Amino acid sequence: MTNRRNFLKKAGLFTAAAGSATLAAPHVKAQAPIKWRLQTYAGPALAEHVIKPSIDQFNKVAAGQMEIELYFADQLVPTGELFRAMQRGTIDAVQSDDDSIAAPVDVSVFGGYFPFASRYSLDVPVLFNEYGLKEIWEEAYSEVEGVKWLSAGAWDPCNFATVDPIRSLEDLKGKRVFTFPTAGRFLQRFGVVPVTLPWEDIEVAVQTGELDGIAWSGITEDYTVGWADVTNYYLTNNISGAWAGSYFVNEERWNELPENLQTLYMLCINSSHYHRQYWYWWGEAHYRTTGGKLELTSIPEEEWTTVEDEALKFWDEIAAESPRNAKVVEILKKYRETMQKAGPPYRYG
Structure with a gap:
């Protein structure tokens, strides 16, 4: 017991000394949060469902390290000028489709609604993640200075x-x-x-x-x-x-982010992708009936x-417009054939 008392007394002295040293340390001002401006293709009512929840999540979890300001359709820049604005750094990030923002890549024609490329919303993530479109998009945007393509997901028909x-x-x-x-x-x-x-x-x-x-x-x-x-x-x-929409970012702004914030942003993108999958699937039947x-x-x-x-x-x-477009069309044809062969529930009739 005597040894235990002596240990606790000494431990208390060490703690007090450490505390004194901490109090004596000079004050360091907290670093200002990183600020991004992100513009979506959607107006305010639609943005409440297709992006705002995920951005709110990001800002909450970032806990003062970073804050994303969300802007709606045409609020800062007309939609058709979004790519160039992001490239210049006027805005930091975009949620839209390649087609609407006039992305200067050959595969931009497949963004948005490429006729009959999909039958259901699940077709889009499958094509990107299991049939190779993700790698094709990464290759295409690597040839464009200043903008990084991050991810594509499905919206409504x-x-x-x-x-x-x-x-x-x-x-x-x-x-x-x-x-x-x-x-x-x-x-x-x-x-x-x-x-x-x-x-x-x-x-x-x-x-x-x-x-x-x-x-x-x-x-x-x-x-x-x-x-x-x-x-x-x-x-x-x-x-x-299904509409095929993507997330884009100014490449310099992206490279400036620490790895934890890059990871958090990608997690919130995936959260948005998931929410839309069931929200639209519910809505298309609900409002018809x-x-x-x-x-x-x-x-x-x-x-x-x-x-x-x-x-x-x-x-x-x-497909005749570029070798890369031909590759995408080849994938779409292969996918269409696979789904038809698979039959219900993949394709009916």
Whole structure:
């Protein structure tokens, strides 16, 4: 017991001495947090689901080491100028698709809604992570100075929401529609007139008659962002089963991050990818059956098959634009064949 008391007394002296030394140390000012500005393709209502939760998680877990300021569609920079702005360092990061931000890479045409490249949302992560698209995208963006591509994931399908009903291909002719660049390029073959406008102007443009409809999303977004309030019909046939969107970052800003923050950012991207998988899968069925605002219409399957056949011709045209595009199209064809051979639940009919 005597030895134990002597040990505790000495330990207390050492602790006190250490404490004194700590108190005597000069004050070091805490390092200011790293600040990023990230702009998404989505408006405020949609961003609440497709990115804001993951950015809130990041800022919370970063615990003052870093803070990401989130900006919505066209808030800092018009969407079509996002890539160049990120390259210059005007903004630090982007969530969008390659097609909309005019990424100067050949594979940008496959971003957004590449016609009939997917049937379901799970097709997108499978194509990137199991069929080699990830490595192709990394290669393409390594050739562009100043921007790093980080990850791609799936969003919703591409359907028409219109003022007047679409029940045949003939009904598409002359319709002025807000859509994505490559999707619009394809839809022109069926008489659709693609229109480009700032995202926040779409609702008013439908109300004023400047637009006849929207082919920018599935039904979940039509209800979430208010487009179901200004259109009357929803075409159940889609030209793509899922939007392929990506996360991009200014390469210098990315390289400046310590490894733990890079890892945290990638984890939050994956969290966003996962949330969208079930949120859209729920919404597409929920709003078709209980939405109450849009009447569902369909083009007969035998007629819609001609659109799918035309898409395969479109694929071959895109493949001819570069060897890398040809490689992507080859993967898409192999994937399509595999899914068809696998049968239900991968493909029906």
